Amino acid sequence: MATAETSPEITADDMPVIATEKPQMDLLRFATAGSVDDGKSTLIGRLLFDSKSIFADQLEAIENTSEARGDDYVDLSLLTDGLRSEREQGITIDVAYRYFATPQRKFIIADTPGHIQYTRNMVTGASTADLGLVLVDARNGLTEQSRRHAVLLSLLRVPHLVLAINKMDLVDWDEEIYNKIHAEFTQFATKLNIPDLEVIPISALQGDNVVNRSENTPWYEGPTLMHHLEHVHVASDRDLVDVRFPVQYVVRPKSDEFHDYRGYAGQVAGGVLKKGDEVIVLPSGMTSRIAGIDLFDKEVDQAFPPMSVTVRLEDDVDVSRGDMIARVNNAPTPSQDIDAMVCWMTNEPLRPRQKLAIKHTTRNGRALVKDIQYRLDINTLHRDQETKELGLNEIGRIQLRTTVPLLVDEYSKNRTTGSFILIDEATGVTVGAGMINSAG
The missing domain is CATH 3.40.50.300 (P-loop containing nucleotide triphosphate hydrolases)
Known part of the structure; x- marks a missing residue:
């Protein structure tokens, strides 16, 4: 998460x-x-x-x-x-x-x-x-x-x-x-x-x-x-079916020996990546095939969670930090409307219309709190639908609208691509942790 x-x-x-x-x-x-x-x-x-x-x-x-x-x-x-x-x-x-x-x-x-x-x-x-x-x-x-x-x-x-x-x-x-x-x-x-x-x-x-x-x-x-x-x-x-590879860093060595090397480093969040697989880069939608998978100083035939690897593609497509590599016919749908459970982590309450920074896998953006649907009493499992805010250590269901499309899965399906953190833009402090129910 x-x-x-x-x-x-x-x-x-x-x-x-x-x-x-x-x-x-x-x-x-x-x-x-x-x-x-x-x-x-x-x-x-x-x-x-x-x-x-x-x-x-x-x-x-x-x-x-x-x-x-x-x-x-x-x-x-x-x-x-x-x-x-x-x-x-x-x-x-x-x-x-x-x-x-x-x-x-x-x-x-x-x-x-x-x-x-x-x-x-x-x-x-x-x-x-x-x-x-x-x-x-x-x-x-x-x-x-x-x-x-x-x-x-x-x-x-x-x-x-x-x-x-x-x-x-x-x-x-x-x-x-x-x-x-x-x-x-x-x-x-x-x-x-x-x-x-x-x-x-x-x-x-x-x-x-x-x-x-x-x-x-x-x-x-x-x-x-x-x-x-x-x-x-x-x-x-772990989800070994749905390929999810959030790109963390573009590897371009400056040495003469690796002058033409271009790889995309990150940690496998789901599925199994194999050399020769056809993949899609999101959110651009460009497709290519995996030319190779590098692990430290050696090449491997496949990678799966939670391995950290560098993926090379056959085509020179535009890939940068925050993008995600997935299978062509099994890719997450980019979404800006998120329904999630959130644990609030700071003294200042969470309220509707509040604006926050959001970090999902390696992708950053901003989010607006559209609505707080209920506060969950974790002792009795009662849903308080009359609440207007979430206080410190409280958990509730909220709806967000993000400025950039997020490449999400339901948290029940993938705990990595189904989670995010909320950040106070003024202080840089993590103020909330979210678990995605669905994305519209």
Whole structure:
């Protein structure tokens, strides 16, 4: 999603098998969510610790901090709650990205805040996630925040969800409590768009069912959290049918060796690009064929999401940043009228007739807010159609008119070409994140 400006970029090491000469592990991005004190940061610290993904000096530092505070245990949450204000309050405020790997897979974790006033931070962290990890305290069961986080993950079309019932050690590993929360959440999930759900009883503090199976849950026959994260299938979640290649940069080397080289660099947002394919360049409508696909210092036969490549065309057509390469008979229709759900991210409310800058993939323009249709109460799913504005952290359905045609898809179909960000032209600050319902 376009809100992921602060999200870590996929590097060369994260490319799929086809992109390199030797097999590479695939990548799973997942976001954590949950109420305050449910143990999100402790769980992430446990994953980093048990996967041996922290340095000796980091471990020593948190051991010393825990000892100085008089804790009876090593506070692994200190590995992720990096801001001083986070440590003082004992809560997560901003999105913290962490990286680790096992022999099976690489991971990028987005540790997102639980407070409702940080909804915008959670939207940012979860916007590029393949999986959402919602924690609940076994003592408290499902809370309003737990349901809100599940609604947000569903709204953001995160395809896989794990409900981790934490602190099971504090309820004596009671199977009935696990079954009650499992049933309650499963029933709630039927109202949402959650295609894949796994419910796992854990103790983040002690490590039960996190990496190693716990002897305290002989009644639980499902996977450990780490096993599920390593084996959940995400490759089919990407749109491999509709070719979408937003052009980010025109490559024209100035050296004599590559004097005639002209390529178009960007990240594949959908479909599979192959050498020899007939393609169309939008919005100009010019057609050509793919002459070659370059990846670093080598040529590849095909490219697919989320590979970053340079595409060469057989014909010398006019292509620039903001254009999109697609299949001739399967191209998005340029549109200036956008119907979308928007999460508002600033104190000044969003109102009709407001003018903002808009960024969609690599294309920039300006937008006018034509109408606010309703504000969505993410706790009850009630639609307030009487609202005249959207406040900080509120989500609503709006209609926009843009100054330039945008090459969009529905967000449910493609999370990259179906999303955008809104920017305050005076300050340059990102003030809204949008998910496209339709374009007229």
